[in-house]
Amino acid sequence: MSSEGLNSPGELEVVNSLVTLLHHYLPSDWTILVQKYRALGQHSQTPAMVWGLDNQMRAWRPPAAATALFDRLRQISARPGRGAWLSMDLTLRFPEAYEIAYFWDEDAGWGRYTPGSEAFRQELERFPRDSAHIPDWFQAGLDSNERPPTSLGERFRMARPVDQWQPGRPPVVNRNPLPAGLRQPVLDYLESAPICYSQDGMMPDLFDPDFPNGPACIPHAWHTDGTWIWPAQVPFFLRNHNVSPEADLVTHISFNNYELPTVDQATLEAAEARVPGLRAAKRQSN
Structure with a gap:
């Protein structure tokens, strides 16, 4: 002792x-x-x-x-x-x-x-x-006079499913695999987080050798825990290809003791507004 x-x-x-x-x-x-x-x-x-x-x-x-x-x-x-x-x-x-x-x-x-x-x-x-x-x-x-951001969107970080991807080339991932004991708690956190945006249809798997012509198997959805926003690809790639999320996201999940915080409706709406491409799509539809 x-x-x-x-x-x-x-x-x-x-x-x-x-x-x-x-x-x-x-x-x-x-x-x-x-x-x-x-x-x-x-x-x-x-x-x-x-x-x-x-x-x-x-x-x-x-x-x-x-x-x-x-x-x-x-x-x-x-x-x-x-x-x-x-x-x-x-x-x-x-x-x-x-x-x-x-x-x-x-x-x-x-x-x-x-x-x-x-x-x-x-x-x-x-x-x-x-x-x-x-x-x-x-x-x-x-x-710092830090406060809940005047714009809720200021608080979010966006998770990348892979480190780099270019059409016609396989995705690039430079991440250490999760220890065996962390994989399931992290998966549970990622998959159980509320969905801030979704749309009809499914996405193909970047790791499928036949991409983009392989089967569409990933929900077109985005999750948030009020701090991070991640596409459904992140938990899908972890579950099916053992591709770890970004290290900062894993650290954040660990700091939360692998327990999702409560995410209120205002935060969900603010997260939805940050989904890449959504604002541009809305402007075009208007």
């Missing part, structure tokens, strides 16, 4: 409760768990990966009760003027060893999905930091 960074009996007690909880829910064949937790204001994420006896890595979802323990740990370890740590790594090794590391000032890995400036303000209200302990990336978040 490593208790580096644990500064009080209260912290150690919470960590032990957390480790016990995770042990209870881990699959019976686990050997290593890498559990991450990141928090900013009211936002938090708990991505985790577990290795089994077969040495295969797969995604894992901690029990909901773990989030409360992570948050309690932040509260106990917070320091006046220093704030609370912003992310942590907890590694469990079968049967009882664990290592824990806190990250107080580093960007927690939100990347382009960093919450808006309100989350930074919430963080400082709850865990005040002196100016000397506000890193540049945190200050930039405070100063």
